[in-house]
Amino acid sequence: MTTEKTSQFDVVVIGAGAAGMMCAAVAGQAGKSVLVIDHASKLAEKIRISGGGRCNFTNMHATPNNFLSDNAHFCKSALARYTPQDFLSLVKRYKIAFHEKHKGQLFCDDSAEDIIRMLKSECDLGKVQWRMPCAVSEVLQSEQGFVIHTDRGPVIASNLVIATGGLSIPKIGATDFSYRIAKQFDLKIVEPRPALVPLTFDAQTWEPFVPLSGISLEVDIETGEKKNKIVFREDLLFTHRGLSGPAILQISSYWSSGQSIRVNLLPELDIAEELIAAKTTTKKNLANFLAAYLPARLVDGLLLAHGFDGNLKIADMQDKRLRQLGEKLNRWELVPNGSEGYRKAEVTRGGVNTRELSQQSMMVNKVPGLYFIGEAVDVTGWLGGFNFQWAWASGVAAGKAI
Numbered sequence: 001m002t003t004e005k006t007s008q009f010d011v012v013v014i015g016a017g018a019a020g021m022m023c024a025a026v027a028g029q030a031g032k033s034v035l036v037i038d039h040a041s042k043l044a045e046k047i048r049i050s051g052g053g054r055c056n057f058t059n060m061h062a063t064p065n066n067f068l069s070d071n072a073h074f075c076k077s078a079l080a081r082y083t084p085q086d087f088l089s090l091v092k093r094y095k096i097a098f099h100e101k102h103k104g105q106l107f108c109d110d111s112a113e114d115i116i117r118m119l120k121s122e123c124d125l126g127k128v129q130w131r132m133p134c135a136v137s138e139v140l141q142s143e144q145g146f147v148i149h150t151d152r153g154p155v156i157a158s159n160l161v162i163a164t165g166g167l168s169i170p171k172i173g174a175t176d177f178s179y180r181i182a183k184q185f186d187l188k189i190v191e192p193r194p195a196l197v198p199l200t201f202d203a204q205t206w207e208p209f210v211p212l213s214g215i216s217l218e219v220d221i222e223t224g225e226k227k228n229k230i231v232f233r234e235d236l237l238f239t240h241r242g243l244s245g246p247a248i249l250q251i252s253s254y255w256s257s258g259q260s261i262r263v264n265l266l267p268e269l270d271i272a273e274e275l276i277a278a279k280t281t282t283k284k285n286l287a288n289f290l291a292a293y294l295p296a297r298l299v300d301g302l303l304l305a306h307g308f309d310g311n312l313k314i315a316d317m318q319d320k321r322l323r324q325l326g327e328k329l330n331r332w333e334l335v336p337n338g339s340e341g342y343r344k345a346e347v348t349r350g351g352v353n354t355r356e357l358s359q360q361s362m363m364v365n366k367v368p369g370l371y372f373i374g375e376a377v378d379v380t381g382w383l384g385g386f387n388f389q390w391a392w393a394s395g396v397a398a399g400k401a402i
C-alpha cells in the first residue's frame with residue numbers, strides 16, 4: 001500500500017499496528033500530515049489474529065492495577081484520558097457487533113477485521129498516507145527533523161512515533177526495531193521477556209503428567225511471596241509440554257526463572273479436611289471419592305503422578321497421608337524450567353523504560369519530537385483486552401500531544 005505524495009510530514013509513525021494506527025488517526029484528524037510506514041504488506045496482523053480472530057478489543061474493568069511495569073504509575077494518565085468506554089463508543093459508532101465474554105472482556109461478534117477496517121477508516125478521515133511494505137534502514141536527526149531512510153527513499157518528519165510493538169510472534173513480523181531506536185537515542189530499556197506465555201517443565205518432571213494433556217479446569221494460581229504474591233482464578237490447561245490456559249498465561253507475566261508457581265486445583269474446598277471427615281462416612285476408595293470433585297482422568301493421573309494408590313479405601317488411610325494429598329491438590333507447587341518463548345507469547349514484558357518518557361504525551365524527555373507507544377513501552381497488560389486498551393490509550397496520548 002503506497003499513498004504518500006510528499007516526503008516531508010508533520011508525523012511519521014513506524015508500525016501500522018494497534019497503537020500506530022490509533023495515533024495516526026488522531027494526529028491526522030487534528031490536521032497534521034501523517035505517514036505510516038510498516039514492513040508488512042497487511043495492516044495490523046496482530047489485531048487480525050487476536051482473540052482467536054475476534055479481537056478482545058478492550059476490557060471494561062481496566063484499571064492501572066491490570067498492568068505490569070517497572071514504573072507502576074506511568075500508565076495512569078493515558079489510561080484515564082482514553083478509557084474502555086471511549087473505545088467502545090468508537091466501536092458503536094461503526095456499528096460493530098460485539099459481546100462481553102466474561103470479566104469485562106469485549107470481543108467482536110464477527111471478526112477482528114472489523115476493528116482493522118474501523119481504524120483504517122479513522123486514518124482515512126485524517127488523510128493518513130501509507131508506505132507498506134517498506135523497510136526502514138536508518139533513522140537520523142537533522143536540522144529539518146528526523147530523517148527516516150527507507151527502501152523507498154528518505155522521508156523527513158517533524159515528529160517520529162515508534163509503534164513497532166514487542167518481540168512476540170516473529171513469524172508475523174515482530175522485530176526489535178523499537179529497542180534498537182531506543183538504544184540509538186541512549187534510552188534505557190527494561191529487559192524484554194516473553195509474557196502471557198505457556199510455561200514448560202523438564203521432560204522428566206513432566207512425564208507423569210503428559211497423559212493429562214487436554215484437561216482444563218478452573219484453579220487458583222499464584223507466584224511470588226508475601227507482598228509480591230499475586231493470585232489469579234482462571235482456567236488451567238494441561239499440555240504435552242507443560243501448562244497453559246488463561247491461568248498460566250496470567251501468572252507467566254509475573255513469573256521469573258527459578259521461581260515456583262502454586263496451583264490450587266480445588267479453590268473452594270479444603271480437600272484434606274473433606275477427606276478426613278469422610279473417613280467415618282464413606283466406604284469409597286480414594287479415586288472414586290475425588291472423582292466427585294475433579295475430572296476422573298485428572299484424579300487418576302494425579303494420584304499416580306504423586307504416588308497415591310487410588311484403590312485404597314479412605315477409611316483405611318492415615319490423616320497424615322490424606323493431608324499430604326490435600327497439599328498436592330490445594331497447593332501443588334511446581335518449578336517451570338522456562339516458557340514457550342516469543343513463538344507463543346501474546347506479549348513482551350519490558351521495553352522502553354517509562355522513566356525516559358512523558359506520561360502525558362509518550363514523548364522522549366530528552367529527544368523532543370520522538371515518541372514511543374504501545375507494546376514497545378514497558379507497560380504490559382493482563383490477558384483479557386488490557387493490552388489493546390494500552391495500545392489505544394498510548395496512541396491517543398501521543399496523537400493528541402503532537
Ligand code: FDA
Nearest residue numbers: 015017018019039050051056164165177374375385387388
Ligand atoms: P503491534 O504488534 O500491533 O504492531 C506493530 C507493527 O509494527 C506491526 O504492524 C509490525 O509489522 C510493525 N513492525 C515491526 N517491526 C517493524 C520494523 N522493523 N519496521 C517496520 N514495521 C515494523 N491483546 C488484547 O488486548 N486482546 C487480545 O485479544 C489479544 N490477543 C492476542 C493474540 C495473539 C496471538 C497475540 C500475539 C497478541 C494478542 N494481544 C491481544 C496482544 C496485542 O496484539 C498487542 O499487545 C498489541 O497488538 C500491541 O500493539 P502495538 O501497536 O504496540 O504493536
